[in-house]
Amino acid sequence: MYLQSLKPAEGSVKARKRIGRGTGSGRGGTSTRGHKGAKSRSGYSQKAGFEGGQMPLQRRVPKYGFKNINRVEYKAINLDVIQALAESTNETVLNFDFFRAHGLVQKNDKVKILGRGEVNKAVEVHAHAFSGSASSSIEKAGGKTVAL
Known part of the structure; x- marks a missing residue:
């Protein structure tokens, strides 16, 4: 076997359609575009969301609500997760x-500690935000909360 003898498997490569090469080719005349109309013309491109003149979906459905540009998205981590991590790693x-490092957050996330579960170990937790119940539970166990 040589590089020059390699070729694709039988039937795996199809020849492209040669459109507009005369009536004898079977694809002359209208060149598979049908008769008349915008889609048969050169340079045709349909606007995004165009539905043939019928009122498009994005205009039929009413506007609703708003996006708060000042919203801060936090990645929530609960106390039961912190307890499990503290026990397993002895940190x-x-x-x-x-x-x-433990796959709970990504590089640009902000962390908020929430109060589901309990902490029995004195741990120092650094996060961007804490719920009231979470911070009181950590401090009750002898730990410390540090806001970033």
């Missing part, structure tokens, strides 16, 4: 890099 300082 006392849980910061952003720690959460990232």
Whole structure:
């Protein structure tokens, strides 16, 4: 076997349609575009969302609500997750890099600690925000909360 002898499997490569090469080719005349209308003309391009003149969906459905440009999205981490991590790794300082190393957050996320579950171990937790119940539960266990 040589490089020059390689060729694709039988029937795997099709010849492209040669359109507009006379009536004898079977694809002359209208060149598979049908008769008349915008779609048969050169330079035709349909606007995004155009539905043939019928009122398009994005105009039929009413506007609703608004997007708050000042909204801050937080990645939530609950106390039961923190407890499990603290027990399994024997770490006392849980910061952003720690959460990232364990796959809980990504590089540009902001972290908020929420109060589901309990913490029995004294841990120092660094995060962007804490719920009231979460911070009180951490401090009750002898830990510390540090806002980033």
